[in-house]
Amino acid sequence: MTDFRTSIEETYGMRIREIRRVKDVFRIRTPQGTYCLKGYDVQAEDVFYIARVFACLNDRRFTRSPKVYPTTAHSPIMVHQGSVYMLTNWVHGRQPDFGTTTDLRKGLRALARFHTAAEGFPAGEAPASRIRYFDLEKDVSDYKNLLGYYENTGHLVPPCEEVIHWLREPAVLAAITAEQQASAFIHGDYNYPNLIKDKRGKLHLIDFENSSLHVRMKDLSHILHRNFTWNASGMLRAVEYYQRHRQLSAPDLSLLHALLSAPYPVVRSIKIGGIQSAARVIPSPARFMQYRKELGALLATS
Structure with a gap:
C-alpha cells in the first residue's frame, strides 16, 4: 500500500491523509477534499472512453455524474503496476431504496x-x-x-x-x-x-x-x-x-x-x-x- 500511496501522490501532486478501500474503490482524504480512486479491469482505451463520457456530460451541464481529476501530466487515467485507475470526486451518501x-x-x-x-x-x-x-x-x-x-x-x-x-x-x-x-x-x-x-x-x-x-x-x-x-x-x-x-x-x-x-x-x-x-x-x-x-x-x- 505504501508504494501505491506514493504513486498516487506523485501522479496527482497531492498529499494523502488517509486512503481506505471501500468495496471496489479507494476513498482518498486530502487537505483539499475527498476523492474516489477506482481501478478498472478493462483496456486503457475503454477507461479513456468512460472519461470522455464524463466530459461530455459535464459539457452538457449534467451535474450528477463523476468529475474526473487529471494527473499532473493532464491524463484522465493513472497506471500502476499494469492496472488502470481514474480519480473522481467522492459523493457522500448512501444507496437509494427503490422499494419506496x-x-x-x-x-x-x-x-x-x-x-x-x-x-x-x-x-x-x-x-x-x-x-x-x-x-x-x-x-x-x-x-x-x-x-x-x-x-x-x-x-x-x-x-x-x-x-x-x-x-x-x-x-x-x-x-x-x-x-x-x-x-x-x-x-x-x-x-x-x-x-x-x-x-x-x-x-x-x-x-x-x-x-x-x-x-x-x-x-x-x-x-x-x-x-x-x-x-x-x-x-x-x-x-x-x-x-x-x-x-x-x-x-x-x-x-x-x-x-x-x-x-x-x-x-x-x-x-x-x-x-x-x-x-x-x-x-x-x-x-x-x-x-x-x-x-x-x-x-x-x-
Whole structure:
C-alpha cells in the first residue's frame, strides 16, 4: 500500500491523509477534499472512453455524474503496476431504496435527465467494442439459446423469436437509427446499486463500466425489468412518470415495448446464479402471456 500511496501522490501532486478501500474503490482524504480512486479491469482505451463520457456530460451541464481529476501530466487515467485507475470526486451518501415510491421516482427522474444529456458523443472517440446500437438482435438471440438449454424455460424461447422479429420492424429500426444519429450513450447498469443519494436527497450516478454508445431505452428497460418484474401495470406507470421529464417518440415506445417483451429477468438470474437461482423469476406460460398482453398498452400510447 505504501508504494501505491506514493504513486498516487506523485501522479496527482497531492498529499494523502488517509486512503481506505471501500468495496471496489479507494476513498482518498486530502487537505483539499475527498476523492474516489477506482481501478478498472478493462483496456486503457475503454477507461479513456468512460472519461470522455464524463466530459461530455459535464459539457452538457449534467451535474450528477463523476468529475474526473487529471494527473499532473493532464491524463484522465493513472497506471500502476499494469492496472488502470481514474480519480473522481467522492459523493457522500448512501444507496437509494427503490422499494419506496419516493426513491424509485427520483431514480426515474434522474434517468430521464441523464438521458436528456446523454447524446452528442464525439464521433470517432469510442472504441469499436463500445459501439452497440445494433447489438440488440444478437442479445436476444443469446437469450433464446440460453433459455432453450433448460426444460423449465423452453416456453420463453418463442417469445424471444417474436422479439427478434419486432426488432426488425421499421418503427424499431427508426428508433435505433435515430439514437445512432444522435450519438446517444447509456449508463449500462442503471439501478440503485449504482446510484448515491446525497444529504440533500439528490441522486448521483456512479460505476459507468458498462457504458456504451447504445439506445437509451436499454437503460430504461433495465430499471423496469429489475423493479417491476412481470408487473406490466407498474412498468406503464413508471414510463408515464419518466415521460414527465423526457418525452419519448412513438418509435422509442415501440423499441421499449420490444425490450420489455424479452424475458431478460430470467436470463440475468441464470447468468448470475444458475437455473436454480432463476426459479423465483421464471413465469408460468399463463403469467408471461398475461404480462405480454398488458404490456401491449405501451404501444397504444405511442
